[in-house]
Amino acid sequence: MKLSKRAMQLEPSVTLAAAAKAKQLKSEGYDVLSLTVGEPDFPTPENIREAAVTAIRSGEASFYTQAAGIPELRRAVVDYMKTYYGLDYGIEETIVTDGAKFALYALFQAILDKGDEVIIPVPYWVSYAEQVKLAEGVPVFVEGLQEADFKVTVPQLEAARTEKTVAVLLNSPSNPTGMIYTKDELRAIGEWAVEHGLLIIADDIYGRLVYNGNTFTPMATVSREIRKNTIVINGVSKTYAMTGWRIGFAIGNKEIIAAMAKITSQSTSNPTAASQYAALEALTGEQDSVELMRQAFEERLNKLYPLVAAIPGVKLTKPQGAFYLFPNMAGTMELCGYDNVTTFVNDLLEDALVATVTGAGFGAPENLRISYAADWDTLEEAVRRITAFVEKKRLK
Numbered sequence: 001m002k003l004s005k006r007a008m009q010l011e012p013s014v015t016l017a018a019a020a021k022a023k024q025l026k027s028e029g030y031d032v033l034s035l036t037v038g039e040p041d042f043p044t045p046e047n048i049r050e051a052a053v054t055a056i057r058s059g060e061a062s063f064y065t066q067a068a069g070i071p072e073l074r075r076a077v078v079d080y081m082k083t084y085y086g087l088d089y090g091i092e093e094t095i096v097t098d099g100a101k102f103a104l105y106a107l108f109q110a111i112l113d114k115g116d117e118v119i120i121p122v123p124y125w126v127s128y129a130e131q132v133k134l135a136e137g138v139p140v141f142v143e144g145l146q147e148a149d150f151k152v153t154v155p156q157l158e159a160a161r162t163e164k165t166v167a168v169l170l171n172s173p174s175n176p177t178g179m180i181y182t183k184d185e186l187r188a189i190g191e192w193a194v195e196h197g198l199l200i201i202a203d204d205i206y207g208r209l210v211y212n213g214n215t216f217t218p219m220a221t222v223s224r225e226i227r228k229n230t231i232v233i234n235g236v237s238k239t240y241a242m243t244g245w246r247i248g249f250a251i252g253n254k255e256i257i258a259a260m261a262k263i264t265s266q267s268t269s270n271p272t273a274a275s276q277y278a279a280l281e282a283l284t285g286e287q288d289s290v291e292l293m294r295q296a297f298e299e300r301l302n303k304l305y306p307l308v309a310a311i312p313g314v315k316l317t318k319p320q321g322a323f324y325l326f327p328n329m330a331g332t333m334e335l336c337g338y339d340n341v342t343t344f345v346n347d348l349l350e351d352a353l354v355a356t357v358t359g360a361g362f363g364a365p366e367n368l369r370i371s372y373a374a375d376w377d378t379l380e381e382a383v384r385r386i387t388a389f390v391e392k393k394r395l396k
Contacts, residue, residue, distance in 0.1 A: 009133065010133070011130055011361070013126050013130075014126050014358055014360070014362075015037055015038070015357050018034075018349075018355055018356070019034060019037045019355070021355065022034040022355035025349070025355075030353055031353055032349070032354075032355055033354050033355065033378050033381060033382040033385065035354065035356050035370045035372070035374060035382055036355050036356065036357050037371060038238070038322075038323065038324065039243045039371075039373055040241040040243070040293060040373050041373055041374050041375055042289075042296075043241065044242050044244075044245070045282075045289040047285050047286060048240060048278050048279075048282045048285065049278070051277050052245075052275070052277055052281075055277035056274055061272075061273040061277060064269060064270055064273075065273050067261050067262075067265035067269065067270050068094070068095040068096060068257070068260075069096025069249070069271060069276060070096070070277075071091065072280055073279055074091045074094045074095075074096060075091055076279075076280050076284050077089075077094045077249050077283065078090070078091055079284070081232075081251055084218075085218050085221050086221060087227065089251055092254045093252060093257055094250070095260050095261055096247065096248070096271050097247075097248045097260075097264060097268075098248070098268050098272070099247065099248045100205050100233050100235035100248030100249070101127060102246075102248065102264075102268065103233050103235070103249060103260070104127070104131055104203070105131050105134070106250075106260040106263045106264055106267075107201065107231060107250060107256070107260060108131050108132055108134070108135040109134075109135050109260075109263050110259035110260045110263060111135075111166060111256065111259075112132065112135040113136070113137075115136070115137070116136075116137045116164055116166040117138045117139075118132045118137055118139055118165075118166060118169060118201075119141075119157055119160050119161065119168040119169065120139050120140065120169050121141075121142050121169070121170065121171075122143045122362075123174070123176050123362040124141070124169075124171070124362060125171060125175045125362070126361045126362060128169060128171075129141075138164070140160050140162075142156045142157060142160050143156075143363075144177075146315065149179045149317060150174065150177040150317070150326075151179060151185060152189075153185075153188075154188050157189065165196070165198060166198065166199060167198055167200070167201055168198055168200055168201070169201040169203065170200065170203065171203040171205075171206075172186075172202075172204070172216070173206040173207070173209065173210060173321025173322040174206075174321075174322065175205075175324060176322075176324045176326045176357075176362050176364075176367075176369040177324070178319020178320055178321050178322040178324055179317070179319065179321075180210065180214055180215070180320045182217065183217040183222060186226075187222050187223070189219075190230075191223075193226070194225050194226060194229050197229075198229065199229060199256075200229050201233065202219040202230050202232050203233045204216075204233065204234050205238055205248075206238055207321075208239045208294065209238060209321050209322055209323060210320060210321040211294075211297065211301055212298065212302070214320040218232070219232075220232050220251075230252060231250055231251070231252035232250065232252060234248065234249055234250075235247060236248075236279045236283070238322075239290055240279075240289075241289075241293060242275075242278065245272075245275040245278055246271070246272065246275060247272075247275050247278070297323050297372065297373070300376060301318075301323070301372060304379050304380075304383070305318050305319075305325065307383045308325050308327055308370065308386075309327075310387075311327070311332060311383070311386060311387050312387075312391070312394065313330075313331030313332030313333070313334065313336075313390070314328070314329065315328040315330070315331060323371060323372050323373040324370065325370040326362075326364070326368075326370075327367060327368065327370070328364075328366050328367050329359075329366060329367060329368055335393070335394050336394060337393065340365075341358050341359055341365055341366060341368055344368070345368055347389075348386065348389055351389055352385040352386060352388065353385065354382045354386055356368045356369060356370050357369040370382075
């Protein structure tokens with residue numbers, strides 16, 4: 001049977017592939033410790049779950065909703081932006097989607113024609129480049145060096161800009177590095193984008209998961225001019241432990257949002273109704289659980305970081321947010337006789353039964369990603385096994 005060139009050229013998600021392999025080995029009886037998927041290990045807070053149950057029992061969740069989401073939830077998004085960003089948006093400037101991932105997909109479909117370019121800093125979340133390609137766009141990569149906290153500068157961006165550049169994408173706090181752009185860094189990039197008429201895509205999904213006194217500044221809050229050029233991508237999956245509910249949202253220019261709604265109407269029809277009512281409670285209900293989870297992630301980071309940094313050969317920058325470590329393994333691989341991080345990650349899973357994610361899928365072929373959205377016992381034992389694996393390989 002014929003397959004499209006689009007499908008044949010598409011790279012699978014390395015995070016989902018790693019998670020699937022870990023689950024397969026677990027089902028076969030192996031004691032696998034999975035540090036793969038960026039998924040909080042906490043259950044969705046009870047008040048959010050109960051809101052979904054109520055919507056189901058009342059019949060509210062039985063029917064199609066508007067393609068852009070129920071009005072109550074879109075209004076809650078507007079209120080959320082006022083509370084956490086200090087910005088006033090209209091309901092027509094918001095859309096609710098099937099996860100923040102689909103918000104990005106719909107956005108790229110709405111703004112890109114064949115050959116249009118999107119500048120993406122490296123390391124990057126694995127789906128950015130592939131989604132740009134699905135919209136027949138061209139991802140243009142700019143490398144953020146570890147020595148510069150994985151962040152890019154205006155001169156780097158300008159060197160990558162062409163007449164085909166349509167947008168620049170920033171994810172802060174970053175997946176996979178956990179690093180955060182400062183307000184001054186954002187201002188410089190934002191003013192550069194405005195000067196050249198570029199759309200700024202601000203993926204703020206980890207904006208409330210910030211640790212150790214660090215501060216998250218939303219790009220849209222830096223100036224009025226920058227806000228006009230910014231589309232904010234966010235959602236409830238990470239902050240509220242709602243990965244399985246699949247609710248995200250986008251906020252910004254109403255013409256772009258309207259185009260995204262048309263794409264949604266012809267693809268997914270609407271986000272799942274029960275999930276929308278759950279998300280409504282998440283945004284408008286009590287927020288104590290958010291801080292409890294944030295504190296737990298902060299504690300894990302502070303305990304895990306020195307353990308991973310002590311693995312022979314590892315070079316590691318301490319993250320400021322999100323819930324990932326992104327160690328450079330070049331020194332470790334040299335000690336152990338590896339020249340390929342994907343092979344190292346695969347052997348680590350086969351021999352030590354620890355599942356991590358190759359940095360190759362993030363544009364960083366010397367790194368691997370460790371998610372610390374897992375319980376402490378799992379994290380501690382995983383580092384013990386990784387260290388033992390390295391020491392064993394060094395002896396050969």
